[in-house]
Amino acid sequence: MTDLQHDPQHDNLPAINDSVSDPGLPAHLWRPTDVDPRLEKRAERQVASLFVLSMVCAVLFLVSYFALKVGDNPTVFLGSGASNVALGLSFGGALLFIGIGVIQWARKLMDDHEIIEMRHPAASPPEDREATLAALSQGTEESGIARRPLIRNTLLGSVTILLAPVVVLLRDLGPLPGDKLESTVWTQGMRxxxxxxxxxxxxxxxxxxxxxxxxxxxxxxxxxxxxxxxxxxxxxxxxxxxxxxxxxxxxxxxxxxxxxxxxxxxxxxxxxxxxxxxxxxxxxxxxxxxxxxxxxxxxxxxxxxxxxxxxxxxxxxxxxxxxxxxxxxxxxxxxxxxxxxxxxxxxxxxx
Ligand code: FES
Structure with missing residues (x-):
């Protein structure tokens, strides 16, 4: 079939130069926490609980580090030394609960609205940079970190206490070997x-x-x-x-x-x-x-x-x-x- 022949299948398509109307955005669906203050409060407590769990895991890490024996006769658990398992689970839990808490905070409590971003040249003009800074400030405002001291304080607590395992692990860099590297067991006459x-x-x-x-x-x-x-x-x-x-x-x-x-x-x-x-x-x-x-x-x-x-x-x-x-x-x-x-x-x- 040539371009000039009639194709009945295409009768319903708009002509090439017809404009396509902007379909717009679908109607916004409000989340339960947007419309029910009780659910909002409950979500806030859930997020705070996750941050508290992170703190508990960090404390368990410290307890495991000092309480469980490492060396000649480690207690075996799940096929590995109990110390390794406890340190891995507790530190992993501390990171995991912070991560889940932040995700839940964003999903359930931070402001939820659609954003349209227009295409623009790669180099941002000064006014765009100012707008970005303003958007950041707005984001901070909308995250509610200033309005929700419970979440802010528990997040700060969990992130701060997470530094303790990192600092404690530095202890494993020592002790210095002294003169142990300078000699071996070879002695005169050893076969x-x-x-x-x-x-x-x-x-x-x-x-x-x-x-x-x-x-x-x-x-x-x-x-x-x-x-x-x-x-x-x-x-x-x-x-x-x-x-x-x-x-x-x-x-x-x-x-x-x-x-x-x-x-x-x-x-x-x-x-x-x-x-x-x-x-x-x-x-x-x-x-x-x-x-x-x-x-x-x-x-x-x-x-x-x-x-x-x-x-x-x-x-x-x-x-x-x-x-x-x-x-x-x-x-x-x-x-x-x-x-x-x-x-x-x-x-x-x-x-
Ligand atoms: S260990 Fe690097 S060359 Fe031998």
Missing amino acids: VVRDVVGTPIRAADLEIGDLVNAEPEIIFAVDEEGEHVLEGVELQVAKSKAAVILLRMDPDDNTPGPGRENWSVDGILCYSKICTHVGCPISLNERKTHHLLCPCHQSTFDLADAAKVVFGPAARPLPQLPLAVDADGYLVAQSDFTEPVGPSYWGRDSG
């Missing part, structure tokens, strides 16, 4: 054992090119309180800080750092397994180049050259553990690391 299985390693067990994940054969630790047996979390923390890799290379390939000429045994070297960038465990070894790659951000260390950084964001070489062999032929440490393991930290080199 190097295979990771997980814990079997000691003879120098003869390793062939050139082998790389083994290893750890100290920890039985005890020595600190300012003397010698004591390590158990549980304390043992796991000690082992994770002291994790090492052992590798064997042709002794002719190795260029020991100054003063480290006797830190290897028949080409067997031992380095910290913790990346000096941000602490990922490393063990991706390229046998031919003796390069060790960190999977997190690709820092690469040359194990044949005192584990110096040859690529990536790490700023320091991997700390090396001086190795020796005990009377039974097993690999042992000559001492602890001579520098802190792991990422850099504020004040690391000040001591």
Whole structure:
């Protein structure tokens, strides 16, 4: 069909240049709270109750933080530590009740009228800005925050008390670690054992090119309180800080750092397994180049050259553990690391 042919289906449509009349807005529907003062008062009390519930949750958060034990033997609840569950539920409740209260306030009590916004150029002229400010003032007036002291005060109370959990959580940034980052449990004569299985390693067990994940054969630790047996979390923390890799290379390939000429045994070297960038465990070894790659951000260390950084964001070489062999032929440490393991930290080199 061409444009000139008659189409009876379109007979009822207005001609193209006919103007379309503005349909206007539908009749305004008043809310129950707009017409019934009793319902309005009830809605006001509901909103205030939600803000009070928020305050109760914030107080429960503080009580949970101090009352529930965190550590070796946490009470388990819903599959998690009771402390975690209580902190999460109480803080979530505090935020949730404030949110619901504000929504109910807007839906039931703030002024309800339709607004027509005309399209206009992007840059607002000064008079529009003044109008915006006036609208903001009007909005504040219409929200009723000045007229409804019960809602205003309970909202202020719930938002203010919500700061307390935030401030209390800052406490978890401490205490400062003191000198705990400066040393590990390695001591003179402590055996190097295979990771997980814990079997000691003879120098003869390793062939050139082998790389083994290893750890100290920890039985005890020595600190300012003397010698004591390590158990549980304390043992796991000690082992994770002291994790090492052992590798064997042709002794002719190795260029020991100054003063480290006797830190290897028949080409067997031992380095910290913790990346000096941000602490990922490393063990991706390229046998031919003796390069060790960190999977997190690709820092690469040359194990044949005192584990110096040859690529990536790490700023320091991997700390090396001086190795020796005990009377039974097993690999042992000559001492602890001579520098802190792991990422850099504020004040690391000040001591
Ligand atoms: S943690 Fe190893 S490169 Fe970032």
